[in-house]
Amino acid sequence: MRFSFILVFLLLFQNLTAQESKRSLSHQDYDDWESIGDKQISNDGNWVTIEISLQDGDGRLELIKEGSNKNKVSFPRLTNASFSSNSEWLIGLIKPEKDSLRQLKLQKLKKDDFPKDSLFLLELKSGEKVKIPEINGVKLPKEEKGWYAYHQTIKVELDSSANNKESKEEKTFDLKVHEFGTERAYNFSEVLDYGFSDNGERLFVVRKELDSVATSKSVTILDLETGDTSKPIENFTSYKFPVFSFKGDQFAILASKTVLEEELKMYQLLIVDDQGNLKVLKEVPNVPAHNISEHYSPSFSESGKYLVFGWQPLPKDYPYLEDTTILKEERVEIDIWGWQDAEIQPMQIKNLKDKEKESKLAVYHMETDEIVDLGESNSSQVHFNRFKRGDWAIKRDNSPYRRNYSWDIQSGEDLSKINLKTGEVELLKENLIGSPRVSPAGNYVYWYNAPDSSWRAIDLESKMEIKLTAEIDDLFYNQLHDSPALPGSYGNAGWTTADEYFLVYGQYHIWKVDPLQTQKAQNLTKGGAEKVHMIYRFVNLDTKKDYFEVNEEMVLRGGDQNTKSSGYFLGDWKGVNLPKKLVFGDANYSGLKVSKDKSHFIYQKSTFKNSPNVYYTNAAFRKHEQLSEINTQQSSIKWGDVELVDFLSNDGDEMKGLLFKPENFDPQKKYPMMVYFYERRSDALHHYYSPVPSASIINIPYFVSNDYLVFVPDIKYKIGLPGPSAYDCIVPGVQAMIAKGFVDKENIGIQGQSWGGYQVAYVITRTNLFKAAGAGAPVVNMTSAYGGIRWGSGMSRMFQYEQTQSRIGGTLWEKPSHYIENSPLFFTDRVKTPTLIMHNDQDGAVPWYQGIEFFMALKRNNVPSWLLVYNGEDHNLKERKNKKDLSIRLSQFFDHYLKGAKAPLWMTEGIPAIEKGKTLKYELSEE
Template identity: 50%
Template sequence: MNKKYRIWLSLALLFAAQLGFAQQKRSLTHADYDGWESLGSERITKNGQYVGYQISPQDGDSRLEIFPYAKPSSKTIIPRGVGFSFSADGAFAVGKIAPQKDSVRVLKLQKKKADDLPKDSLFILQLPSGKIEKLARVKSFSIPSEKGSWIAVHFEKELAKKPDPTDTVKSDSTKKAEKPKKTDGTKLLVRSLDGSKSWEFDRVKSYGFSQNGDFLQYTLAEEDTLDNAALHVLDLATGESKLVHEKMTAYSGLTFSPQSKFLSFIATDDSAKHKKPEHKLFLYQISSGSIAQEVGKTTAGILENGRISPDRNPRFSEDESRMFFGVAKDYLDFAYEDDTTILDDERVSLDIWGWQDAEIQPMQLKNKSQEEKQNYLALMETGSGKVIQLATPELENVWLENKITQDVALAWTDQAYRRNFSWDIQTGRDVYWVDMKTGKSNLIEKNASGNPRLSPAGKYAYWYDGRDSSWVSFDLASSKKINLTMALPVAFFEELHDSPSLPGSYGAEGWLADDSAILINDRYDIWKIDPRDPTSAVNLTLGEGRKKQLTFRRESLKPDERFIDTKEPLILSAFNEVTKENGYFSTSYEGKSAPKVLLMTANRYYGLTKAEESAEAMVRRSTYQENPDLFLTDLTFKSLTKASNLNPQQSQVKWGSVELVNYLTLDGDELQGLLFKPEGFDPAKKYPMMVYFYERNSDTFHSYRAPAPSRSTINIPYFVSNDYLVFVPDIKYKIGLPGQSALECIVPGVQAAIAKGGVDTENMAIQGQSWGGYQVAYLITQTNMFKAAGAGAPVVNMTSAYGGIRWGTGMSRMFQYEQTQSRIGGTLWEKPMYYLENSPLFMMDRVETPVLIMHNDADGAVPWYQGIEMFMALKRLNKPAWLLQYNGEDHNLTQRKNSKDLSIRLSQFFDHYLKGAPAPLWMTEGLPAVEKGRTLKYELGN
């Protein structure tokens, strides 16, 4: 055999092997969901030398992958690793190792007690050497956030020792065995990460490091109900442990000041069962080892009839001169509650709905726990001990920055407008600024529209005012309100807004140093605006975004950024509204040159993260076909190195592709949709098509969609892999006509998808959930172009739903119809015909499409009776309909077992109607109540 022939034969065999391999690809099954992986918890060390992330299957054991940035192929893999962190010095990685899930399941089937189940372990990975140390039975761990190479490890309680039958030592029958002392505290190990220093403490209940890693506080739990709880501070430099306080029943709210000058804590000597425990707040000075200040209910300055609240942790200003804490109203005395002559079964239980109430009863009940913890912010000057009350029952909300550096704070109340909230979710609020030196409040604006914030230097309050669709600021020094954007030549409200409410904004990017300017977004571009002279605003992106339909947004690369540092590079994310390309640009803060493209491709990019102390960075990238893996890069984006490799099994599965479909609505508006096509799509063949919709989805063109059990909607990869086309059209709404709007957008979109070829027009179906479920219900009363329909949690009767309750929040549903998604734009009595004409229930006699409804009996968003109304109407009309009601489930399924069940039933339902597959027994025979829990009836009939 000559050489040339051998080469040809080798190529032929290779081609044949590849062809055979391609032909061996299979469709996704419901069994694939559990093993499908996702990536999360990606981290990079401050020095940029190491990277790590967690990879988790949907159901099973996770793993951690940790590696040098310069050599991503050299991975240390921690099986079952979860919840990891890098040490502040970048020398160690620490995290937990969870028990093997299958092993735990087996033990649970054997009815083992919780204490006998395997517990988490801890690993400590020395990054340069790769050496791993493991510790067993770990409850929790902590490392300092800013500096210090320390770890604190809190262990589970020790297992009771069982008698050893081989023990031949005779016991003293006259001496009782000593019982173990009862305590909810366990052992705490504190050590350097390299193991050179360590300390152990018993019966520890809680613990925590100071931010700078100089100290650790820990509390000891009570033992045998003795008043011997205590608080200690460990000096990590000397190893000396000092007693801070003792002989209280509980310690909480333990907080170090930023530079560890102080430790604050709240304590009580009342028992846990005490109905009205009294707490005190303490300020411990670490250098002197003494209590510097103490605050109680009788301390001058706190709210009249107030008490220290244990429900708000103390906080410190950055200069440690002020400590902030909560003061609650003192406990009320209720004679009926405290009457011990009344038996429990004699007590009245009722809810009284009063027209004058600020909140309706369901909302009050939903917020009861929060209301019981209501407290009002106060401060104490750490030097003098002076207490100043900032918030009051009349001005209850005082907002503090993450890092408190100013002498002022913003405060607001909406008490005057709260009664209207059931039908008007855009109520105003009265806004004030508070002088922290005196506690005096100063009015900014009554009935303000928006959510005011304070600028970093404390010179301005600023917010987006929805009523005049512009950004405004308020100069605290001059008490002057300034409109920042009104004079600019573009809109700053959401231009695609199509509901009967005030449009929102595109957000602000932050302030420059000393409050010299604020960066504000329009739909496409970014503006630099000086509040002293808004007319001199500079478009930093030179209008290039609007010209090219590119949405530019600033990437914030510092996690604790207070203001924008103009010495740092200005990196912009960019998104093309038309092509859906995504990437990054760079520009300057002067706005003198057009943004320069660094990276722009047919992908989705997100999660850009830069190392704090170096140029190394990482980013996620995806398409519909490409998993959202992690890539290593820098801010030039000249190269991207793939670090992770999610779901290699996808290469064995028929996956498919997606393309954009441009179409016109019946009103001539330009819209887009997503057409997902099976692998090896042949336009000459005919494929059944599923149509799914919910508002606008075309911008998710390059988003990866993982195969997963359905919480409520069809899983697109599953259906595409099983030779369905799936079309997802965008919808534009007209106020008062939500149903008609859906019809006028979806039908033309479907026709545009059909024009692409390959659609079996005799076998098309629609499916949607919630608002999408409503639109499904409406569409099947208007058209018979779909052979089957799936409607999850549909509103079919707007007249009955209007007066209902969203039980998840306790809110009335009125706002939804008058202002938001349902888009009627008025009350039931103002626009009765709109409610009737948009309610498919009143047109159910027109339906010719078999329907699968899912509506669960614990739905907190859409009243469960809506699904019942639809089902009963169709049953009465003798139309094919099924209602799936998952017991105890909410609006969308939360339990994986139920999601898997819904996925199977959805595929069986649509396979029957669109592919001619046999109907399962649950469709033909139902599931009688006497068979509930005994069978699932997935079996296919003849």
């Protein structure tokens, strides 16, 4: 008994010692934190690769055989790895050391002189390695990876042809093409471009050929199996958009003979058919003054019978003639905003490059040599779906309703059917509100009809409209929708083979719907889902297919809405049995992949405490092996835990939230608490938050590791009352946490960004509960913001207040009191809470002047406040150096107010403009 007591004491002492030796996260920990990147499983299921990267440093690739860590090999800096289709080879690129590159940058060395990637090949069975240095590029077929091609040093030559006004650099290289595991290889010199057909049977090579007049270029096509080569295309100066057909037996490319740089490149469409014959298309019949578009990539139909390409009208002033009678300084540059314009000027300017590249479409019929112009069809609005069935495409046209888009983003569009044989356009439906798509087999066009929350389809043969979900006793709109716009759907999984069934999601269930309506819709999850609040969704394991086969296994992902647990299940296509659990638990399961022979799976599993590592299992999901183990340094760092909490809003609604607690949490102690939120976040219970420099918000692991509680409440909104809605959820949630007894109610902070920043600004006008506040990019004056522009998209901000996140639900003149009462600026005289604002001068989402208005109002009312403006930065920070800086300032600000730490000099002294860029003033003041 005495021995047992001593043993227990020693184990307890050892555990306490280990806990005491742990340290808190610091800002220096960010760079070495690891994350899982690309992961692959070989076709035979015996090999797995896992790419592991650091936030700032050299990563590695781990290769595991047969799901055993005993058979794991690590390759530093190996990326872009692929298995050969026969699962016998691994190929990838070894990157240069980042630190070496940094030193070369410090030495001002030219980028062309930097060390380049190395090609890495590994024969998996023997372990034999091949390393080829100084690689400039490598390519493999998209699907059948039996071959690889690479090139090394690029040769730079001057094109000094007599017809060129100025010499132009052209880079060529020697190309080497190899088959995995054999001696078969091909070499090409003077190469400019190359690429495989998806099925890996053919290769095209664009090569440079010099003659006495001009630099001409040819295209060679290699049959990789036979070794036969042909040169069907010659004597052109430039090429664009090479493309093989799905079978690889046909080829198309754009080509131009233009020599002078200042000339418009007049492109031709060159097609090599399945017999090796060259067809040249220079124009579209009956379309005057146009050019084959160089901005639209040709594409073959899946059958190979059709080729879609683009054309553009020639500029009105072609050939270009410069007006030499006007000086540059005499030219007037002006934007004219017209009330009748379909798009306001900022949108037009933002989309100008896309508009210049906009192409009209035509179809070339391979069998008849006919070309059909599809009229004024905008290429972005025409959907072909590979022409699997029928000689038609669908056209979506929102131009009749586009003018209203600034305030009505759910405006309609006209849906039409285009006959690919004649170009005839037939209207199917006017003012459709939805996002119509063509079914995989081409029988239907289908969409979610937001006005009545139903799914609909049109039979493209009969043109009959079908109400797919009309007879189903379920709800298909988002039950948590709380904005003035029409609610969205829960989505759909797509269709089964030959469009036999449509697979659609209810809140919990999956329904199999017969579009011909000869059978009653079937619930594939047996209705048991609603009782346990389990949401089931399809997992598409074969991304090459855009449909599901009913004779194959139905793999589902399930998530419990109450507990936030998740996992994978095996469904029943007949809907007789409930989904069978494969793996399930209190974790977030994601990224499921299967080997081609379906013998093994890999997936990721994570919790707040555990990084999202990769697991390996057999087809029966009976044995699970953890393959990766990233962030082992976390074991020496205080991390904490999270729990799902319940509270009541001021309206009596049952709400949920997340409460993050420090490691070794003691309920008898009082902890400072940070409050962060963004609409509803409780579904992220098992999300792993890496400690990363902040782009705009507090990093939860950092604050928890440094002995803060962090509370993240869900928010339910009422139309017209976004600010009060936030207050009615956040404050009661905080009070519920205080009632637990371990929150230091005198030291609570609040922080949010964008929509969260707005809510922070509003809440501190209503309560002094918070000792310090952080508001990133906050809208504080809805009256001025309403008429502003979202410069990132060029859109007016009206839609945001009338229909979406800001949730006012009407115009400024319809609801003036709502705009004022929800605007914190008009009540800034009530604020007593010290506030840190970040709002950057290139913010494309929220006007920068909103942050300035808030700061000046706080300053005018003598509220301790600071405005951080990162020059040249957008809504959220992009530059890592700025993210690190914000992370430090956020923690220093809240540590000062919530923990009593000394204030840094940037808070006490500021940074005058004359000191900008010379000092950061992180140092703590002596006071």
